[in-house]
Amino acid sequence: MRGEASRIADRVSRDSLAPKLKATGEDAWRVGNELFAVTDLLDHNVQVERALTDPARPAADKTTMVHTLLEGKAHPMTVEILDDLVQRRWSKPHDIANAVEDFGVDAMMYYADATGTTMKVSVELAELHSALLNMPVVRTRLYDEHSSAEARVTLLHNVLSGNEISKVTMRLAEHATANPRHRRYLATIQWLINKLSRHMGESMVTVTTAAPLSDEQIDRLTKIYTKRTGHAVHINSVVDPTVLGGMRVQIGHEVNDNTVIAQLNKLKRSVQVTA
Known part of the structure:
Protein backbone atom coordinates (compact mmCIF):
# COMPACT_ATOMS: atom_id res chain seq x y z
CA MET A 1 0.00 0.00 0.00
CA ARG A 2 1.45 3.36 -1.02
CA GLY A 3 1.51 6.18 1.50
CA GLU A 4 -0.24 9.51 0.95
CA ALA A 5 2.90 11.29 -0.26
CA SER A 6 3.55 8.61 -2.88
CA ARG A 7 -0.06 8.57 -4.08
CA ILE A 8 0.01 12.33 -4.55
CA ALA A 9 3.41 12.24 -6.28
CA ASP A 10 2.32 9.46 -8.62
CA ARG A 11 -1.01 11.08 -9.51
CA VAL A 12 0.34 14.59 -10.08
CA SER A 13 3.28 13.34 -12.14
CA ARG A 14 1.15 11.13 -14.38
CA ASP A 15 -1.56 13.76 -14.83
CA SER A 16 1.01 16.32 -15.92
CA LEU A 17 3.06 14.07 -18.19
CA ALA A 18 0.39 11.78 -19.70
CA PRO A 19 -0.41 14.13 -22.63
CA LYS A 20 3.28 14.42 -23.51
CA LEU A 21 3.79 10.65 -23.27
CA LYS A 22 0.76 10.02 -25.47
CA ALA A 23 2.06 12.54 -28.02
CA THR A 24 5.22 10.46 -28.53
CA GLY A 25 3.12 8.09 -30.67
CA GLU A 26 5.09 5.06 -31.79
CA ASP A 27 8.14 6.30 -29.89
CA ALA A 28 6.22 5.26 -26.77
CA TRP A 29 7.48 1.72 -27.49
CA ARG A 30 11.06 2.83 -26.85
CA VAL A 31 10.05 4.88 -23.81
CA GLY A 32 8.17 1.93 -22.28
CA ASN A 33 11.10 -0.42 -22.73
CA GLU A 34 13.51 2.09 -21.19
CA LEU A 35 11.22 2.61 -18.20
CA PHE A 36 10.94 -1.15 -17.67
CA ALA A 37 14.75 -1.32 -17.68
CA VAL A 38 14.90 1.46 -15.06
CA THR A 39 12.28 -0.36 -12.97
CA ASP A 40 14.48 -3.45 -12.99
CA LEU A 41 17.52 -1.36 -12.06
CA LEU A 42 15.75 0.23 -9.09
CA ASP A 43 14.35 -3.10 -7.91
CA HIS A 44 17.83 -4.59 -7.78
CA ASN A 45 19.79 -1.61 -6.48
CA VAL A 46 18.51 -0.30 -3.16
CA GLN A 47 21.31 2.26 -2.89
CA VAL A 48 20.32 3.93 -6.15
CA GLU A 49 16.65 3.85 -5.20
CA ARG A 50 17.34 5.52 -1.85
CA ALA A 51 19.63 8.12 -3.40
CA LEU A 52 16.95 9.13 -5.91
CA THR A 53 14.26 9.48 -3.23
CA ASP A 54 16.27 11.04 -0.39
CA PRO A 55 14.29 14.17 0.62
CA ALA A 56 17.43 15.72 2.08
CA ARG A 57 19.29 15.52 -1.21
CA PRO A 58 19.02 18.52 -3.57
CA ALA A 59 16.81 17.92 -6.59
CA ALA A 60 19.62 19.02 -8.91
CA ASP A 61 21.84 16.22 -7.56
CA LYS A 62 19.14 13.65 -8.19
CA THR A 63 18.47 14.76 -11.77
CA THR A 64 22.23 14.74 -12.42
CA MET A 65 22.31 11.17 -11.14
CA VAL A 66 19.45 10.25 -13.51
CA HIS A 67 21.36 11.66 -16.48
CA THR A 68 24.49 9.78 -15.42
CA LEU A 69 22.60 6.50 -15.15
CA LEU A 70 20.98 6.97 -18.57
CA GLU A 71 24.32 7.97 -20.13
CA GLY A 72 22.61 10.31 -22.60
CA LYS A 73 21.14 7.37 -24.54
CA ALA A 74 17.51 7.49 -23.39
CA HIS A 75 14.56 9.03 -25.20
CA PRO A 76 13.92 12.65 -24.10
CA MET A 77 10.49 11.62 -22.75
CA THR A 78 12.09 8.93 -20.57
CA VAL A 79 14.47 11.52 -19.17
CA GLU A 80 11.66 14.01 -18.53
CA ILE A 81 9.59 11.41 -16.67
CA LEU A 82 12.48 10.36 -14.44
CA ASP A 83 13.55 13.97 -13.82
CA ASP A 84 10.00 14.71 -12.66
CA LEU A 85 9.74 11.63 -10.44
CA VAL A 86 13.01 12.13 -8.56
CA GLN A 87 12.00 15.67 -7.62
CA ARG A 88 8.84 14.49 -5.87
CA ARG A 89 8.42 13.25 -2.31
CA TRP A 90 7.88 9.52 -1.75
CA SER A 91 6.55 7.73 1.34
CA LYS A 92 8.97 4.84 0.78
CA PRO A 93 11.97 4.58 -1.58
CA HIS A 94 10.46 1.57 -3.37
CA ASP A 95 7.40 3.57 -4.39
CA ILE A 96 9.37 5.37 -7.09
CA ALA A 97 10.00 2.04 -8.84
CA ASN A 98 6.25 1.39 -8.81
CA ALA A 99 5.69 4.79 -10.41
CA VAL A 100 8.31 4.14 -13.09
CA GLU A 101 6.68 0.79 -13.89
CA ASP A 102 3.25 2.46 -14.12
CA PHE A 103 4.65 4.94 -16.63
CA GLY A 104 6.20 2.05 -18.56
CA VAL A 105 2.84 0.30 -18.86
CA ASP A 106 1.20 3.60 -19.82
CA ALA A 107 3.78 4.01 -22.59
CA MET A 108 2.99 0.55 -23.92
CA MET A 109 -0.74 1.37 -23.92
CA TYR A 110 -0.10 4.60 -25.83
CA TYR A 111 1.99 2.66 -28.34
CA ALA A 112 -0.90 0.21 -28.73
CA ASP A 113 -3.22 3.20 -29.31
CA ALA A 114 -0.85 4.58 -31.95
CA THR A 115 -0.74 1.24 -33.78
CA GLY A 116 -4.43 0.40 -33.40
CA THR A 117 -3.86 -2.70 -31.27
CA THR A 118 -5.23 -1.66 -27.87
CA MET A 119 -8.25 -3.96 -27.90
CA LYS A 120 -6.16 -6.83 -29.27
CA VAL A 121 -3.70 -6.44 -26.39
CA SER A 122 -6.52 -6.38 -23.83
CA VAL A 123 -8.09 -9.54 -25.27
CA GLU A 124 -4.76 -11.36 -25.52
CA LEU A 125 -3.90 -10.60 -21.90
CA ALA A 126 -7.31 -11.90 -20.83
CA GLU A 127 -6.77 -15.05 -22.88
CA LEU A 128 -3.33 -15.55 -21.32
CA HIS A 129 -4.83 -15.14 -17.84
CA SER A 130 -7.59 -17.64 -18.62
CA ALA A 131 -5.15 -20.18 -20.08
CA LEU A 132 -2.83 -19.99 -17.07
CA LEU A 133 -5.71 -20.65 -14.68
CA ASN A 134 -5.52 -24.26 -15.87
CA MET A 135 -1.70 -24.40 -15.80
CA PRO A 136 -0.74 -24.05 -12.09
CA VAL A 137 2.74 -25.55 -12.50
CA VAL A 138 3.60 -23.28 -15.42
CA ARG A 139 2.38 -20.08 -13.78
CA THR A 140 4.29 -20.91 -10.59
CA ARG A 141 7.48 -21.34 -12.61
CA LEU A 142 6.87 -18.03 -14.41
CA TYR A 143 7.30 -16.05 -11.19
CA ASP A 144 9.78 -18.36 -9.45
CA GLU A 145 12.47 -15.89 -8.39
CA HIS A 146 14.84 -18.77 -7.63
CA SER A 147 15.01 -19.37 -11.38
CA SER A 148 16.89 -16.99 -13.69
CA ALA A 149 14.99 -14.33 -15.63
CA GLU A 150 16.29 -15.82 -18.88
CA ALA A 151 14.92 -19.26 -17.98
CA ARG A 152 11.52 -17.84 -17.06
CA VAL A 153 11.27 -15.82 -20.28
CA THR A 154 12.27 -18.88 -22.32
CA LEU A 155 9.45 -20.81 -20.64
CA LEU A 156 7.02 -18.00 -21.49
CA HIS A 157 8.07 -18.09 -25.13
CA ASN A 158 7.59 -21.85 -25.21
CA VAL A 159 4.10 -21.49 -23.72
CA LEU A 160 3.14 -18.84 -26.27
CA SER A 161 4.85 -20.43 -29.28
CA GLY A 162 2.53 -20.90 -32.23
CA ASN A 163 0.29 -18.01 -31.18
CA GLU A 164 0.25 -14.76 -33.14
CA ILE A 165 0.68 -12.44 -30.18
CA SER A 166 0.99 -8.67 -30.62
CA LYS A 167 4.36 -7.20 -29.68
CA VAL A 168 2.85 -5.17 -26.83
CA THR A 169 1.20 -8.22 -25.25
CA MET A 170 4.43 -10.16 -25.57
CA ARG A 171 6.48 -7.33 -24.06
CA LEU A 172 4.12 -6.91 -21.11
CA ALA A 173 4.14 -10.66 -20.48
CA GLU A 174 7.95 -10.70 -20.72
CA HIS A 175 8.23 -7.83 -18.24
CA ALA A 176 5.95 -9.65 -15.79
CA THR A 177 8.10 -12.76 -16.23
CA ALA A 178 11.57 -11.25 -16.14
CA ASN A 179 10.90 -9.07 -13.10
CA PRO A 180 8.05 -10.53 -10.97
CA ARG A 181 8.49 -7.75 -8.39
CA HIS A 182 7.41 -10.16 -5.62
CA ARG A 183 3.96 -10.62 -7.21
CA ARG A 184 2.18 -13.75 -8.30
CA TYR A 185 2.10 -14.02 -12.09
CA LEU A 186 -1.68 -14.04 -12.47
CA ALA A 187 -1.95 -11.02 -10.17
CA THR A 188 0.35 -9.06 -12.47
CA ILE A 189 -1.54 -10.09 -15.61
CA GLN A 190 -4.84 -9.14 -13.95
CA TRP A 191 -3.36 -5.78 -12.96
CA LEU A 192 -2.41 -5.19 -16.59
CA ILE A 193 -5.89 -6.20 -17.77
CA ASN A 194 -7.46 -3.77 -15.30
CA LYS A 195 -5.18 -0.94 -16.48
CA LEU A 196 -6.09 -1.61 -20.11
CA SER A 197 -9.79 -1.68 -19.23
CA ARG A 198 -9.58 1.67 -17.44
CA HIS A 199 -7.56 3.06 -20.32
CA MET A 200 -10.28 2.07 -22.78
CA GLY A 201 -13.07 3.22 -20.47
CA GLU A 202 -14.68 -0.19 -20.24
CA SER A 203 -14.46 -3.42 -18.27
Whole structure:
Protein backbone atom coordinates (compact mmCIF):
# COMPACT_ATOMS: atom_id res chain seq x y z
CA MET A 1 0.00 0.00 0.00
CA ARG A 2 1.45 3.36 -1.02
CA GLY A 3 1.51 6.18 1.50
CA GLU A 4 -0.24 9.51 0.95
CA ALA A 5 2.90 11.29 -0.26
CA SER A 6 3.55 8.61 -2.88
CA ARG A 7 -0.06 8.57 -4.08
CA ILE A 8 0.01 12.33 -4.55
CA ALA A 9 3.41 12.24 -6.28
CA ASP A 10 2.32 9.46 -8.62
CA ARG A 11 -1.01 11.08 -9.51
CA VAL A 12 0.34 14.59 -10.08
CA SER A 13 3.28 13.34 -12.14
CA ARG A 14 1.15 11.13 -14.38
CA ASP A 15 -1.56 13.76 -14.83
CA SER A 16 1.01 16.32 -15.92
CA LEU A 17 3.06 14.07 -18.19
CA ALA A 18 0.39 11.78 -19.70
CA PRO A 19 -0.41 14.13 -22.63
CA LYS A 20 3.28 14.42 -23.51
CA LEU A 21 3.79 10.65 -23.27
CA LYS A 22 0.76 10.02 -25.47
CA ALA A 23 2.06 12.54 -28.02
CA THR A 24 5.22 10.46 -28.53
CA GLY A 25 3.12 8.09 -30.67
CA GLU A 26 5.09 5.06 -31.79
CA ASP A 27 8.14 6.30 -29.89
CA ALA A 28 6.22 5.26 -26.77
CA TRP A 29 7.48 1.72 -27.49
CA ARG A 30 11.06 2.83 -26.85
CA VAL A 31 10.05 4.88 -23.81
CA GLY A 32 8.17 1.93 -22.28
CA ASN A 33 11.10 -0.42 -22.73
CA GLU A 34 13.51 2.09 -21.19
CA LEU A 35 11.22 2.61 -18.20
CA PHE A 36 10.94 -1.15 -17.67
CA ALA A 37 14.75 -1.32 -17.68
CA VAL A 38 14.90 1.46 -15.06
CA THR A 39 12.28 -0.36 -12.97
CA ASP A 40 14.48 -3.45 -12.99
CA LEU A 41 17.52 -1.36 -12.06
CA LEU A 42 15.75 0.23 -9.09
CA ASP A 43 14.35 -3.10 -7.91
CA HIS A 44 17.83 -4.59 -7.78
CA ASN A 45 19.79 -1.61 -6.48
CA VAL A 46 18.51 -0.30 -3.16
CA GLN A 47 21.31 2.26 -2.89
CA VAL A 48 20.32 3.93 -6.15
CA GLU A 49 16.65 3.85 -5.20
CA ARG A 50 17.34 5.52 -1.85
CA ALA A 51 19.63 8.12 -3.40
CA LEU A 52 16.95 9.13 -5.91
CA THR A 53 14.26 9.48 -3.23
CA ASP A 54 16.27 11.04 -0.39
CA PRO A 55 14.29 14.17 0.62
CA ALA A 56 17.43 15.72 2.08
CA ARG A 57 19.29 15.52 -1.21
CA PRO A 58 19.02 18.52 -3.57
CA ALA A 59 16.81 17.92 -6.59
CA ALA A 60 19.62 19.02 -8.91
CA ASP A 61 21.84 16.22 -7.56
CA LYS A 62 19.14 13.65 -8.19
CA THR A 63 18.47 14.76 -11.77
CA THR A 64 22.23 14.74 -12.42
CA MET A 65 22.31 11.17 -11.14
CA VAL A 66 19.45 10.25 -13.51
CA HIS A 67 21.36 11.66 -16.48
CA THR A 68 24.49 9.78 -15.42
CA LEU A 69 22.60 6.50 -15.15
CA LEU A 70 20.98 6.97 -18.57
CA GLU A 71 24.32 7.97 -20.13
CA GLY A 72 22.61 10.31 -22.60
CA LYS A 73 21.14 7.37 -24.54
CA ALA A 74 17.51 7.49 -23.39
CA HIS A 75 14.56 9.03 -25.20
CA PRO A 76 13.92 12.65 -24.10
CA MET A 77 10.49 11.62 -22.75
CA THR A 78 12.09 8.93 -20.57
CA VAL A 79 14.47 11.52 -19.17
CA GLU A 80 11.66 14.01 -18.53
CA ILE A 81 9.59 11.41 -16.67
CA LEU A 82 12.48 10.36 -14.44
CA ASP A 83 13.55 13.97 -13.82
CA ASP A 84 10.00 14.71 -12.66
CA LEU A 85 9.74 11.63 -10.44
CA VAL A 86 13.01 12.13 -8.56
CA GLN A 87 12.00 15.67 -7.62
CA ARG A 88 8.84 14.49 -5.87
CA ARG A 89 8.42 13.25 -2.31
CA TRP A 90 7.88 9.52 -1.75
CA SER A 91 6.55 7.73 1.34
CA LYS A 92 8.97 4.84 0.78
CA PRO A 93 11.97 4.58 -1.58
CA HIS A 94 10.46 1.57 -3.37
CA ASP A 95 7.40 3.57 -4.39
CA ILE A 96 9.37 5.37 -7.09
CA ALA A 97 10.00 2.04 -8.84
CA ASN A 98 6.25 1.39 -8.81
CA ALA A 99 5.69 4.79 -10.41
CA VAL A 100 8.31 4.14 -13.09
CA GLU A 101 6.68 0.79 -13.89
CA ASP A 102 3.25 2.46 -14.12
CA PHE A 103 4.65 4.94 -16.63
CA GLY A 104 6.20 2.05 -18.56
CA VAL A 105 2.84 0.30 -18.86
CA ASP A 106 1.20 3.60 -19.82
CA ALA A 107 3.78 4.01 -22.59
CA MET A 108 2.99 0.55 -23.92
CA MET A 109 -0.74 1.37 -23.92
CA TYR A 110 -0.10 4.60 -25.83
CA TYR A 111 1.99 2.66 -28.34
CA ALA A 112 -0.90 0.21 -28.73
CA ASP A 113 -3.22 3.20 -29.31
CA ALA A 114 -0.85 4.58 -31.95
CA THR A 115 -0.74 1.24 -33.78
CA GLY A 116 -4.43 0.40 -33.40
CA THR A 117 -3.86 -2.70 -31.27
CA THR A 118 -5.23 -1.66 -27.87
CA MET A 119 -8.25 -3.96 -27.90
CA LYS A 120 -6.16 -6.83 -29.27
CA VAL A 121 -3.70 -6.44 -26.39
CA SER A 122 -6.52 -6.38 -23.83
CA VAL A 123 -8.09 -9.54 -25.27
CA GLU A 124 -4.76 -11.36 -25.52
CA LEU A 125 -3.90 -10.60 -21.90
CA ALA A 126 -7.31 -11.90 -20.83
CA GLU A 127 -6.77 -15.05 -22.88
CA LEU A 128 -3.33 -15.55 -21.32
CA HIS A 129 -4.83 -15.14 -17.84
CA SER A 130 -7.59 -17.64 -18.62
CA ALA A 131 -5.15 -20.18 -20.08
CA LEU A 132 -2.83 -19.99 -17.07
CA LEU A 133 -5.71 -20.65 -14.68
CA ASN A 134 -5.52 -24.26 -15.87
CA MET A 135 -1.70 -24.40 -15.80
CA PRO A 136 -0.74 -24.05 -12.09
CA VAL A 137 2.74 -25.55 -12.50
CA VAL A 138 3.60 -23.28 -15.42
CA ARG A 139 2.38 -20.08 -13.78
CA THR A 140 4.29 -20.91 -10.59
CA ARG A 141 7.48 -21.34 -12.61
CA LEU A 142 6.87 -18.03 -14.41
CA TYR A 143 7.30 -16.05 -11.19
CA ASP A 144 9.78 -18.36 -9.45
CA GLU A 145 12.47 -15.89 -8.39
CA HIS A 146 14.84 -18.77 -7.63
CA SER A 147 15.01 -19.37 -11.38
CA SER A 148 16.89 -16.99 -13.69
CA ALA A 149 14.99 -14.33 -15.63
CA GLU A 150 16.29 -15.82 -18.88
CA ALA A 151 14.92 -19.26 -17.98
CA ARG A 152 11.52 -17.84 -17.06
CA VAL A 153 11.27 -15.82 -20.28
CA THR A 154 12.27 -18.88 -22.32
CA LEU A 155 9.45 -20.81 -20.64
CA LEU A 156 7.02 -18.00 -21.49
CA HIS A 157 8.07 -18.09 -25.13
CA ASN A 158 7.59 -21.85 -25.21
CA VAL A 159 4.10 -21.49 -23.72
CA LEU A 160 3.14 -18.84 -26.27
CA SER A 161 4.85 -20.43 -29.28
CA GLY A 162 2.53 -20.90 -32.23
CA ASN A 163 0.29 -18.01 -31.18
CA GLU A 164 0.25 -14.76 -33.14
CA ILE A 165 0.68 -12.44 -30.18
CA SER A 166 0.99 -8.67 -30.62
CA LYS A 167 4.36 -7.20 -29.68
CA VAL A 168 2.85 -5.17 -26.83
CA THR A 169 1.20 -8.22 -25.25
CA MET A 170 4.43 -10.16 -25.57
CA ARG A 171 6.48 -7.33 -24.06
CA LEU A 172 4.12 -6.91 -21.11
CA ALA A 173 4.14 -10.66 -20.48
CA GLU A 174 7.95 -10.70 -20.72
CA HIS A 175 8.23 -7.83 -18.24
CA ALA A 176 5.95 -9.65 -15.79
CA THR A 177 8.10 -12.76 -16.23
CA ALA A 178 11.57 -11.25 -16.14
CA ASN A 179 10.90 -9.07 -13.10
CA PRO A 180 8.05 -10.53 -10.97
CA ARG A 181 8.49 -7.75 -8.39
CA HIS A 182 7.41 -10.16 -5.62
CA ARG A 183 3.96 -10.62 -7.21
CA ARG A 184 2.18 -13.75 -8.30
CA TYR A 185 2.10 -14.02 -12.09
CA LEU A 186 -1.68 -14.04 -12.47
CA ALA A 187 -1.95 -11.02 -10.17
CA THR A 188 0.35 -9.06 -12.47
CA ILE A 189 -1.54 -10.09 -15.61
CA GLN A 190 -4.84 -9.14 -13.95
CA TRP A 191 -3.36 -5.78 -12.96
CA LEU A 192 -2.41 -5.19 -16.59
CA ILE A 193 -5.89 -6.20 -17.77
CA ASN A 194 -7.46 -3.77 -15.30
CA LYS A 195 -5.18 -0.94 -16.48
CA LEU A 196 -6.09 -1.61 -20.11
CA SER A 197 -9.79 -1.68 -19.23
CA ARG A 198 -9.58 1.67 -17.44
CA HIS A 199 -7.56 3.06 -20.32
CA MET A 200 -10.28 2.07 -22.78
CA GLY A 201 -13.07 3.22 -20.47
CA GLU A 202 -14.68 -0.19 -20.24
CA SER A 203 -14.46 -3.42 -18.27
CA MET A 204 -13.16 -6.70 -19.63
CA VAL A 205 -15.50 -9.61 -18.88
CA THR A 206 -13.82 -12.94 -19.58
CA VAL A 207 -16.30 -15.74 -20.16
CA THR A 208 -14.91 -19.27 -20.36
CA THR A 209 -17.06 -22.04 -21.85
CA ALA A 210 -16.55 -25.49 -23.35
CA ALA A 211 -17.90 -24.35 -26.74
CA PRO A 212 -17.83 -20.96 -28.51
CA LEU A 213 -20.51 -18.45 -27.53
CA SER A 214 -22.99 -17.44 -30.21
CA ASP A 215 -23.40 -13.80 -31.24
CA GLU A 216 -26.74 -13.76 -29.45
CA GLN A 217 -25.17 -15.03 -26.23
CA ILE A 218 -22.41 -12.41 -26.42
CA ASP A 219 -24.97 -9.64 -26.99
CA ARG A 220 -27.04 -10.85 -24.04
CA LEU A 221 -24.00 -11.03 -21.74
CA THR A 222 -22.89 -7.57 -22.87
CA LYS A 223 -26.25 -6.10 -21.89
CA ILE A 224 -26.33 -7.96 -18.56
CA TYR A 225 -22.85 -6.89 -17.45
CA THR A 226 -23.13 -3.36 -18.83
CA LYS A 227 -26.18 -2.92 -16.62
CA ARG A 228 -24.51 -4.66 -13.66
CA THR A 229 -21.26 -2.63 -13.81
CA GLY A 230 -22.83 0.66 -14.87
CA HIS A 231 -20.48 1.17 -17.82
CA ALA A 232 -19.48 -0.38 -21.15
CA VAL A 233 -18.02 -3.88 -21.11
CA HIS A 234 -16.20 -6.06 -23.60
CA ILE A 235 -16.94 -9.78 -23.60
CA ASN A 236 -13.80 -11.86 -24.06
CA SER A 237 -14.99 -15.33 -25.03
CA VAL A 238 -12.50 -18.08 -24.16
CA VAL A 239 -13.07 -21.68 -25.23
CA ASP A 240 -11.73 -24.35 -22.86
CA PRO A 241 -13.07 -27.88 -23.49
CA THR A 242 -11.77 -29.05 -20.09
CA VAL A 243 -14.53 -27.12 -18.27
CA LEU A 244 -16.98 -29.66 -19.82
CA GLY A 245 -19.98 -27.33 -19.57
CA GLY A 246 -21.37 -24.30 -17.79
CA MET A 247 -19.65 -20.94 -17.65
CA ARG A 248 -16.86 -19.18 -15.75
CA VAL A 249 -17.13 -15.38 -15.65
CA GLN A 250 -14.33 -13.11 -14.48
CA ILE A 251 -14.48 -9.33 -13.99
CA GLY A 252 -11.34 -7.97 -12.44
CA HIS A 253 -10.53 -10.11 -9.40
CA GLU A 254 -14.09 -11.43 -9.10
CA VAL A 255 -14.63 -14.93 -10.49
CA ASN A 256 -17.98 -16.71 -10.69
CA ASP A 257 -17.27 -20.31 -11.67
CA ASN A 258 -20.34 -22.36 -12.56
CA THR A 259 -18.58 -24.77 -14.89
CA VAL A 260 -19.19 -28.51 -14.68
CA ILE A 261 -15.56 -29.17 -13.75
CA ALA A 262 -15.80 -26.63 -10.90
CA GLN A 263 -18.94 -28.31 -9.59
CA LEU A 264 -17.29 -31.73 -9.80
CA ASN A 265 -14.25 -30.47 -7.90
CA LYS A 266 -16.54 -28.94 -5.28
CA LEU A 267 -18.38 -32.25 -4.93
CA LYS A 268 -15.07 -34.11 -4.66
CA ARG A 269 -13.89 -31.84 -1.85
CA SER A 270 -17.21 -32.26 -0.08
CA VAL A 271 -16.95 -36.05 -0.22
CA GLN A 272 -13.36 -35.94 1.08
CA VAL A 273 -14.45 -33.78 4.04
CA THR A 274 -17.29 -36.10 5.00
CA ALA A 275 -15.32 -39.32 4.43
